[in-house]
Amino acid sequence: MTWLADTRTSYDTVAESYAEFVADALDKHPHMRAALTLFASQVDGPAVDVGCGPGHFTAYLHSLGADAAGIDLSPAMIDLARRSHPGPRFEVGSMTDLPLPDASMAGVLAFWSLIHVPDDDVPVALGHFRRVLRPGGLLVIGYHVGAGTRLKTEGYGGHPMRVHIHLRQPWWLAKRVRAAGFTVEAEWALDPENKVSQAILFARASA
Template sequence: MTTDDWLADTRTSYDTVAVSYTDQMRDAIAGDLYLRAALALFADRVRAAGDGPVADVGCGPGHVTAHLRGLGVDAFGIDLSPGMIDVARREYPGLRFEVGSMTDLHLGDASVAGVLAWWSLIHLPDDEVPTVFAHFHRVLRPGGPLQLGFHVGDVSRLKTEGYGGHPMKVHVHRRQPDKVASWLRDAGFEVEAHWLLDPDERVRQAILFARRHP
């Protein structure tokens, strides 16, 4: 599958489910102590690095971007799906949201104080990861934090419906934290920690904390 193919499938899928996804995820952060703690720690790391704009890459309907703004972070959102961006702009009209792809991130070199990518790497094929992490490294200021959230595992599956039974066509890739950390080190990041969430669930989640070397 070419880059254009999986990007087009992902874009169309999330355009289709944008409204139902928003309804299901609206209270996700409010209902999870550990997600809130991870975002609070990220906000602290942004402040420690000198503050500035923060890119929420794969922002979906904007609820994470808005939470970061509530923590005092100058966050803006980027998402591949125009449908998701339309919803985000309606839900949070005072915030900045843009259509864009993490595979071709249109941000200036060292232009952001932090990058967050929560569960937006899960549709990214392995061979695209180094390109995306190189973009993250390029746009981050030296010392700036990067936080990733993803599904833990060793398998990939094709998802054909979701969020209210709507049709989708996306591959969902589960990865081990050590593998993601190795890719980050290769891209020039210092990996600081990772959290394993839901360890007793069938599908575990991880949050990985890193920063660009000063």
């Protein structure tokens, strides 16, 4: 898949700059931090941060006592995560071919990583999330709210990138989450006054 190769190369290129950019994300966004804290408190067993980037969210979950591991498409991001956060486990992998056994996870976190997956491949990723989750397992997705897709050609630190960012309406994502075998429990709107707002969806794997 071309988009997979483009995304991997882009984040390999910007790994160091991106890590600096998001280093204080949880200090700037208390509602995001609260969502992670809720996730950690609700997950009884192993959890995976899919699209973990430099591992800052994974490390936060780990600091709360969660048995959290991280998976990311970019080898450079995983190398950085391992160096920066020696506690959690980090592995290279794709959410469209998630390298985890069936029903092995109690929680799946996808914070602003599904945004790079084309609409047609979203059900594939959600299917893998459901496959690796135990019945009753928690899925939390953070995403950009809106319509359409934009191509990002320059990224963090001015480095060249080629990644598509897909904006989605809450109803659109919720419909596909339900179709993948989940029950949607809650949806939080973040920065609803902004031109491009964000949201967090909470769902449980059906029995």
